[in-house]
Every structure is written in structure tokens, then in C-alpha cells.
Amino acid sequence: MPASVSLIGGTGRLGPGLALRLAAAGLPVVIGSRERRRAEERAAEIAGQVGALGGGAAIRGATNEEAAVAGNLVILTVPFEAQSELLPTLAGPLRGRVVVSTTVPVRFDPELGPVAVRVAEGSAAEQVAALLAGSRIVAGFHTVSSSHLSRLDRALDEDVIICGDDRDAKQQVGEVAGLIPGFRVVDAGRLGNAQHLEELTVLLLSINRLSHRSVGVRLTGL
Ligand SMILES: NC(=O)c1ccc[n+]([C@@H]2O[C@H](COP(=O)([O-])OP(=O)(O)OC[C@H]3O[C@@H](n4cnc5c(N)ncnc54)[C@H](OP(=O)(O)O)[C@@H]3O)[C@@H](O)[C@H]2O)c1
Numbered sequence: 001m002p003a004s005v006s007l008i009g010g011t012g013r014l015g016p017g018l019a020l021r022l023a024a025a026g027l028p029v030v031i032g033s034r035e036r037r038r039a040e041e042r043a044a045e046i047a048g049q050v051g052a053l054g055g056g057a058a059i060r061g062a063t064n065e066e067a068a069v070a071g072n073l074v075i076l077t078v079p080f081e082a083q084s085e086l087l088p089t090l091a092g093p094l095r096g097r098v099v100v101s102t103t104v105p106v107r108f109d110p111e112l113g114p115v116a117v118r119v120a121e122g123s124a125a126e127q128v129a130a131l132l133a134g135s136r137i138v139a140g141f142h143t144v145s146s147s148h149l150s151r152l153d154r155a156l157d158e159d160v161i162i163c164g165d166d167r168d169a170k171q172q173v174g175e176v177a178g179l180i181p182g183f184r185v186v187d188a189g190r191l192g193n194a195q196h197l198e199e200l201t202v203l204l205l206s207i208n209r210l211s212h213r214s215v216g217v218r219l220t221g222l
Pocket residue numbers: 009010011012013014015032033034035038039076077078079080081082086102103104105141142143144145146147
């Protein structure tokens with residue numbers, strides 16, 4: 001089990017939601033940002049929420065570079081468009097680390113709604129693997145809603161589908177995700193399957209748009 005988790009670009013929506021749930025579950029979290037102050041402010045907010053529960057682990061803010069070095073397991077929570085410029089600057093600190101790609105390459109068309117964006121490498125996760133050649137890439141958490149994560153009064157009840165080529169890295173990600181009550185981790189095989197996971201999420205976003213809900217995934221028959 002990794003001793004701590006870092007979130008690169010952890011100041012947005014998914015990052016703080018994961019930070020809240022993981023710290024509440026007892027795992028120390030480092031929130032990374034391009035701006036240390038923004039990360040520290042966000043970390044203090046989340047620490048307040050976790051502290052109100054009367055327990056939980058430490059949360060601190062840092063630059064993305066510091067967060068990359070600090071985390072035993074590193075989760076990328078930046079938009080797809082940010083990857084190609086940001087990740088090469090972190091390739092050194094992230095060398096050898098387990099890095100989780102949560103990215104859904106999607107654009108929101110005013111008429112069509114969510115539309116999948118084609119990625120030359122096959123998927124956003126495979127682009128991460130190309131940009132961070134020395135890291136151990138796992139894809140996961142795509143189908144999880146930040147609005148559900150960020151409400152601790154809301155019980156989670158869904159599957160977290162992961163894929164990757166490194167079994168030990170997948171096991172570590174599974175252990176971390178499994179700390180969050182209500183999550184069941186499902187291994188969906190090789191990193192080449194990340195494209196299907198990312199596109200499944202585009203489908204969920206379309207369902208959200210029509211149903212005015214935030215849906216998740218629960219597989220049957222497992
Ligand atoms: N939101 C969800 O419910 C959800 C669910 C599943 C998966 N995801 C995936 O998770 C990722 C993050 O989603 P989000 O909704 O949290 O995104 P977001 O709020 O739009 O952005 C997250 C953070 O990324 C950093 N960032 C933005 N543009 C950047 C750039 N050009 N270069 C470097 N850093 C940049 C910002 O941090 P700083 O300004 O502090 O550096 C920002 O706070 C996305 O890839 C998304 O597909 C999201």
C-alpha cells in the first residue's frame with residue numbers, strides 16, 4: 001500500500017474530491033498546483049472538512065514538482081489539453097513512480113453535447129505513457145463523479161475500472177481506490193483498453209446531460 005498520494009493539478013474538481021475521500025480514509029495527500037498558494041489554500045479547505053469528521057490523514061499543498069516527488073503514487077487530475085505541455089516538465093520527478101491517468105479527452109459541443117476527442121496515441125492514458133516513458137502508468141477513476149466525491153454525506157456505490165500493463169502498479173492503484181468506502185475496483189486489462197474506458201465516460205457524460213444526474217458504473221455478474 002502506498003504511504004501517500006499526490007495529485008498533480010489537484011486544485012480543480014476531481015483532485016479535491018479524491019483528496020477528501022482518501023484523506024478521510026486515512027491516507028496522507030499532497031495537492032499539487034502550478035501555484036503553491038492555490039494548492040495550500042485548497043489543502044487547508046479540505047483538511048478542515050476532514051478534520052470536522054474527527055480523524056483522517058494530513059493534507060498539504062505544494063507545487064506540482066514537489067507533489068510529484070512526494071507521492072508514492074501520483075494521480076494526474078489536469079485537463080487533457082494540459083498534458084502535452086505539463087508532463088514533460090515532470091518526467092524526471094515521476095520516473096519510476098506509479099502514475100494514474102484519469103483524463104477523459106472530451107469536448108462539449110453546444111448542440112451535440114459531449115464528444116470524444118481522438119488521440120493520436122490511442123487514448124489519453126497512452127499519451128501519458130508516451131510523455132512519461134520512465135513511469136508506470138495506470139488508467140482509472142474516469143467514471144467517478146467529482147460532485148459525488150466532494151460530498152462526504154453522500155455514500156458512494158460504484159465500480160472504479162482500471163487498466164494498465166504493470167500488474168504491481170495496478171495492484172497499488174487498486175489498494176488506494178479500495179480504501180474509499182463504496183468503491184469496488186475492477187481490472188479491465190491492458191493499457192490499450194484505456195480508450196474504451198475514456199469513451200465509456202463520454203457516454204456517461206451524455207447520460208448526465210439528458211438525465212440531469214451524475215451517473216457512475218456498477219458492473220453485474222462479477
Ligand atoms: N471533474 C470530474 O468529475 C472528473 C471525473 C473523472 C475524470 N476527470 C478527469 O480529471 C481531470 C481533471 O478534471 P477537473 O474537472 O478536476 O479539471 P479542472 O478543474 O478543469 O482542472 C484541474 C486542475 O488542472 C490544472 N490545470 C488546468 N489547466 C492547466 C494547464 N494548461 N497546465 C497545467 N495545469 C493545468 C489547474 O490547477 P492549477 O491552476 O492549480 O495548476 C486545475 O485546477 C480531467 O482530465 C478530467 O477528464 C474529471
